Amino acid sequence: MVVQSAMDLQFFSYATLFLFSFLMVKTMVSIKNRSKLPPGPLALPVIGHLHLLSSHIHQTFHKLSSAYGPLMFLRIGSINCIVASSPELAEELLKTHELTFSARKHNAAIHHLTYDSSFAFAPYGPYWKFIKKFSTIELLGHRTLGQFHPVRTKELHHFIRFLLDKSKECETVNVTEELLKLTNNVISQMMLGIRCSETGEETDGVQTLVRQVSQIIGEFNVSDVIWFCKHLDLQGFRKRFEDIHTRYDTLLEKIISDREHVRKNKKRNDDDEVKDFLDMLLDVFDDANSEVQLTRNHIKALILDFLTAGTDTSGSAIEWALAELINNPEVLRKAQKEIDEVVGKTRLVQESDTCHLPYLEAIIKESFRLHPPIPMISRKAIEECNIKGYTIPAQSLLFVNMWSVARDPKLWEDPLKFQPERFLKPNGADNNSSTVDVKGHHYQLLPFGTGRRSCVGMSLAMQELPVTLAAMIQCFDWKATETPNTGGVDMTERPGLVVPRAKDLKCIPIARFIPPLFAI
Numbered sequence: 001m002v003v004q005s006a007m008d009l010q011f012f013s014y015a016t017l018f019l020f021s022f023l024m025v026k027t028m029v030s031i032k033n034r035s036k037l038p039p040g041p042l043a044l045p046v047i048g049h050l051h052l053l054s055s056h057i058h059q060t061f062h063k064l065s066s067a068y069g070p071l072m073f074l075r076i077g078s079i080n081c082i083v084a085s086s087p088e089l090a091e092e093l094l095k096t097h098e099l100t101f102s103a104r105k106h107n108a109a110i111h112h113l114t115y116d117s118s119f120a121f122a123p124y125g126p127y128w129k130f131i132k133k134f135s136t137i138e139l140l141g142h143r144t145l146g147q148f149h150p151v152r153t154k155e156l157h158h159f160i161r162f163l164l165d166k167s168k169e170c171e172t173v174n175v176t177e178e179l180l181k182l183t184n185n186v187i188s189q190m191m192l193g194i195r196c197s198e199t200g201e202e203t204d205g206v207q208t209l210v211r212q213v214s215q216i217i218g219e220f221n222v223s224d225v226i227w228f229c230k231h232l233d234l235q236g237f238r239k240r241f242e243d244i245h246t247r248y249d250t251l252l253e254k255i256i257s258d259r260e261h262v263r264k265n266k267k268r269n270d271d272d273e274v275k276d277f278l279d280m281l282l283d284v285f286d287d288a289n290s291e292v293q294l295t296r297n298h299i300k301a302l303i304l305d306f307l308t309a310g311t312d313t314s315g316s317a318i319e320w321a322l323a324e325l326i327n328n329p330e331v332l333r334k335a336q337k338e339i340d341e342v343v344g345k346t347r348l349v350q351e352s353d354t355c356h357l358p359y360l361e362a363i364i365k366e367s368f369r370l371h372p373p374i375p376m377i378s379r380k381a382i383e384e385c386n387i388k389g390y391t392i393p394a395q396s397l398l399f400v401n402m403w404s405v406a407r408d409p410k411l412w413e414d415p416l417k418f419q420p421e422r423f424l425k426p427n428g429a430d431n432n433s434s435t436v437d438v439k440g441h442h443y444q445l446l447p448f449g450t451g452r453r454s455c456v457g458m459s460l461a462m463q464e465l466p467v468t469l470a471a472m473i474q475c476f477d478w479k480a481t482e483t484p485n486t487g488g489v490d491m492t493e494r495p496g497l498v499v500p501r502a503k504d505l506k507c508i509p510i511a512r513f514i515p516p517l518f519a520i
């Protein structure tokens, strides 16, 4: 009996020693691994750094980066996150390691809302490559953009006429809503052949829907990042995205079925006909020999991708620029003078004029710098990699915080001031010269991202945006009706993947030039 107890004791001691050594080694390995990660604040058990996040994630990251440096590691629940906030790191991560960071994040909202068939959130693989080629050449290619030029012009004229009517009556205009309708009508005609933002029964509220989609996709959902909350809906997230999905699906089903009906009854081979996206996608859907076989869900997901990506981004970009012009009247005067000199006083500015308006171009760059509609370029690492001696674990989410880059005094003189002149300096290797463009080659200004996963809608946006802003300031002065104590327009941001102004911009347009076309 005594012998047995002695043996038990001996076994227990060995087991304890083994367990202790195992835990010691594990802790040491984990400390060693942790020391290879980029710096960051101390994480709490289970939630990591979740408690540090505010709804304006890019602003939180900016504050933390000023304490922990331009390459920072955070753990949001169980998700590893890397935050980069310098042009050098943007280049290293998005160019040197482009393929490593060629994927995007995925979560329950994206999965559900995009029928798990999105292009914008697809992994870098055959489906993404097929749609990338298709959208660059067909959907948003040079020829298609040219074919839809009359649509863009008609929509712009419609918008200016509406503003002139309001101006005559001295009425306030909700500029935010009207700009969303304008950009939504352009993209919805290109995609579906209909003006989605007219008050009609089947199209009502599309611009609200797309805004809700871009907002929810940009938020952190606790159920996505903390494993034991996976099946709980603590923030009412699931309820919200299921509701958006149901409304969107009903709308799209009707539009697609109507189009299928029209196609069945139509004679083929009308070569002169301008095809919209839906027709082009249904052609691929019907083609049994297509490289990738599209399903109905793919079509619905692609329409959602492009409607969402093409409405809120462009609308808020124009709104931010106009808000800055209202707050900086001397910049507005200079821009109006440039337009008057280049375009004259006989006609409305048009798309082909904008390449002769360098000051306007500088205003747009400056507005993109301070208010990038998508403030962080978000990707996911498909494999582990090493950046500046630090280990970036596979599956980490990467956030390149361009909003933060724009606020770095080492890169920009008076970074918070709206100074388009900084982009007019001739040549020079400095950050602010006129040689800096928005096409993804200058890592201090990446409004459309960079590399393979950069924005496919850039050409469309850069045709739509300058001419719309130019027409708005050629024809009107703008009197904001709701200005806080500071006297200017409030520049608070709304959270989300796309970051527009928090409050709708309401103004009275005061006509300064009525193009003869509109004088009746």
Ligand code: HEM
Pocket: 119, 120, 121, 132, 187, 305, 306, 309, 310, 311, 313, 314, 317, 372, 373, 374, 377, 378, 446, 447, 448, 449, 450, 451, 452, 453, 454, 455, 456, 457, 458, 460, 461, 465
């Ligand atoms: C001012 C307007 C716009 C801005 C600022 C903008 C910005 C961006 C940014 C920052 C990205 C991510 C790029 C990256 O990861 O490197 C992106 C992706 C994308 N954009 Fe845009 N965008 C705009 C307009 C448009 C328009 C008009 C469309 C389509 C009609 C569009 C369609 C897309 C799509 C489909 C993607 C995903 C591309 C991919 O994952 O491969 N965007 N955009």
